[in-house]
Amino acid sequence: MAQLESKKGMFVDTSVCTGCKACETACKEWNELPMNPDFGFTGNSYDNTGRLSGENWRHVKFVEDFSEDRSEQRWMFLSDSCKHCQLAGCMEVCPVNAIVRTEFDTVYIDHETCIGCGYCITGCPFGVIDIGKLTGTANKCTLCYDRLQVGQQPACAQTCPTDSIQFGDVDELMLKAKDREKFLRDNGDSKAQIYGDSDILGGLNVFYLLQDEPEKYGLPSNPQLPQKNMVGGYWSSILSFVAAGFISLLSFRSRRLSKDEQESSDISV
Amino acid sequence: MPYEYEITQLQSPDFPWQIVAYVFANGIAAGAFIIAALMAAFGGNFVKAGLHRAYYISFIASPICGLLLIGKLQIKSRFINVLWNSRDGVIMFNPNSPMSIGGWVLSVFAVFATIGVIYAIGKDGWIQWKWFGKLVTMARFLHEGVISKGYLLLGSVVAGWFASYIGILVTTTHLPPWNATPLIPVLWIVSAMALGASTVILLLLLSKNNQNLDLINRINRIVGSMVVLNIIVIVAFVIGLGQWSYAVNSGHYGILLWGVAVVLGLLVPLILIMKPAILGRRKSLITSSVLILLGGLALRYVVLMGPQAMW
Numbered sequence: 001m002a003q004l005e006s007k008k009g010m011f012v013d014t015s016v017c018t019g020c021k022a023c024e025t026a027c028k029e030w031n032e033l034p035m036n037p038d039f040g041f042t043g044n045s046y047d048n049t050g051r052l053s054g055e056n057w058r059h060v061k062f063v064e065d066f067s068e069d070r071s072e073q074r075w076m077f078l079s080d081s082c083k084h085c086q087l088a089g090c091m092e093v094c095p096v097n098a099i100v101r102t103e104f105d106t107v108y109i110d111h112e113t114c115i116g117c118g119y120c121i122t123g124c125p126f127g128v129i130d131i132g133k134l135t136g137t138a139n140k141c142t143l144c145y146d147r148l149q150v151g152q153q154p155a156c157a158q159t160c161p162t163d164s165i166q167f168g169d170v171d172e173l174m175l176k177a178k179d180r181e182k183f184l185r186d187n188g189d190s191k192a193q194i195y196g197d198s199d200i201l202g203g204l205n206v207f208y209l210l211q212d213e214p215e216k217y218g219l220p221s222n223p224q225l226p227q228k229n230m231v232g233g234y235w236s237s238i239l240s241f242v243a244a245g246f247i248s249l250l251s252f253r254s255r256r257l258s259k260d261e262q263e264s265s266d267i268s269v
Numbered sequence: 270m271p272y273e274y275e276i277t278q279l280q281s282p283d284f285p286w287q288i289v290a291y292v293f294a295n296g297i298a299a300g301a302f303i304i305a306a307l308m309a310a311f312g313g314n315f316v317k318a319g320l321h322r323a324y325y326i327s328f329i330a331s332p333i334c335g336l337l338l339i340g341k342l343q344i345k346s347r348f349i350n351v352l353w354n355s356r357d358g359v360i361m362f363n364p365n366s367p368m369s370i371g372g373w374v375l376s377v378f379a380v381f382a383t384i385g386v387i388y389a390i391g392k393d394g395w396i397q398w399k400w401f402g403k404l405v406t407m408a409r410f411l412h413e414g415v416i417s418k419g420y421l422l423l424g425s426v427v428a429g430w431f432a433s434y435i436g437i438l439v440t441t442t443h444l445p446p447w448n449a450t451p452l453i454p455v456l457w458i459v460s461a462m463a464l465g466a467s468t469v470i471l472l473l474l475l476s477k478n479n480q481n482l483d484l485i486n487r488i489n490r491i492v493g494s495m496v497v498l499n500i501i502v503i504v505a506f507v508i509g510l511g512q513w514s515y516a517v518n519s520g521h522y523g524i525l526l527w528g529v530a531v532v533l534g535l536l537v538p539l540i541l542i543m544k545p546a547i548l549g550r551r552k553s554l555i556t557s558s559v560l561i562l563l564g565g566l567a568l569r570y571v572v573l574m575g576p577q578a579m580w
Binding site: 052062064095117124131137215229245251252253254 | 270271272273274277278279280281282283284303304307308311312313315341342343344347348350351354355356357361363365366367368369371372425426429430433434436437438439440441442443444447448451452453454455458459462466487488490491493494495498502
């Protein structure tokens with residue numbers, strides 16, 4: 001881990017996002033990400049990116065929310081990317097320590113070390129990571145690490161025309177977010193809520209102000225590290241090994257031979 | 270677009286076919302080793318001539334496992350990074366990552382398998398070189414000396430870990446069908462015992478040595494027990510999957526699981542083990558062993574590929 005200089009992150013205010021996808025475009029352009037290999041139309045949304053992938057490190061979700069009879073509708077948007085979690089599942093499971101924390105407290109994939117095993121994909125509770133089709137290594141948002149190193153802000157934040165994506169020190173951004181949450185709630189948006197305070201994986205460096213429950217945006221309400229299942233796996237292994245070994249020994253040592261076993265002379269025929 | 274966390278947010282790791290072949294080969298290697306080591310150490314005073322030949326299976330399967338693991342990686346040339354972190358110049362070991370631990374378990378198992386095969390070669394008298402004789406003496410001490418029980422038990426534990434770690438690995442993920450139950454490691458261990466024992470039987474049948482008959486019968490009893498256990502664990506696993514059971518029950522995965530893995534790979538062999546007269550003893554042993562291997566492969570394909578096909 002690099003010496004921590006500052007704790008940088010993003011506050012994504014979904015209440016002012018217009019779904020213009022300028023952030024997606026800026027991300028692709030700055031990071032020289034290739035075109036989607038399976039380019040096409042989703043067919044069930046005005047969003048045609050679909051999901052985060054090795055070629056899309058940022059994805060503006062279109063939450064097209066219709067009532068059953070379609071008499072009521074609303075559109076909500078969420079510019080999704082890596083959350084740079086304090087407790088990062090991807091870092092925890094990486095077998096080669098290719099995923100590291102930078103001096104800006106962000107989570108970064110070292111492409112010179114990554115072996116492309118894909119295990120981090122399953123470790124991320126947000127489905128952020130994917131194997132890049134061109135690189136063969138794990139890919140995700142770097143929070144524009146190269147730009148941060150020269151004092152610039154990430155390309156998406158710089159491009160956002162409504163300041164829905166704000167970059168800065170996480171603690172300061174969180175204060176801003178709480179003010180904004182209070183403002184929205186005071187003005188009748190009762191479901192406005194911050195997603196990514198310290199209650200979620202120790203805090204998300206990229207956190208959100210949502211206008212509805214996290215599930216509405218496809219986000220888990222209580223994401224966990226994948227290790228929560230590991231201990232159960234070890235226990236079941238140990239118990240099954242003991243049980244299988246014991247049963248095998250009993251079967252092997254049994255003195256009772258079946259009639260067929262006694263008459264086994266035709267085995268070698 | 271309506272977003273559903275498990276389907277629209279989570280991603281499949283797209284583990285390729287090599288992972289299925291790997292778990293199959295590692296099951297055979299680990300199962301054969303456990304059968305040989307446990308039965309040699311604690312199997313009682315029976316004639317066990319030929320049991321050591323199981324180590325040939327473990328030894329041959331180990332490098333195949335390694336090659337399959339490397340083949341699964343996108344950047345194959347960097348496989349050594351699992352054991353050595355060249356960036357930081359330190360040994361690579363991440364106790365939170367079952368994959369990292371698995372790399373070491375494979376390496377340690379390969380050492381046990383190598384010592385085992387040296388012991389087996391010495392016992393069969395295939396190599397008479399002087400320097401090799403010293404290795405055989407060492408291997409014989411470990412397998413037959415005063416510490417043999419402890420050594421063989423330790424080797425069996427390592428083999429059991431080797432057989433089950435991919436189960437722990439997939440359980441330690443966010444993919445719902447994989448983490449819905451802690452039973453996948455159990456599946457792999459029980460199935461590995463059946464696979465290993467069946468492979469040992471096939472090898473012993475090849476030798477056409479009448480001294481092996483009692484040993485084959487005894488190992489075949491282990492197969493019978495493991496087959497019954499395997500059926501119970503598969504049913505418990507599918508029930509434990511709950512709403513995600515469709516990942517292994519639907520389409521060709523369902524046919525492979527219930528038709529090939531359970532009926533063809535477990536129930537038919539069980540009938541042949543109980544009623545060998547149906548085909549004759551030798552043919553029954555060969556058929557049931559081959560079917561168990563086929564069923565074990567199908568089981569691994571379904572459990573590993575079915576959940577990944579959800580995306």
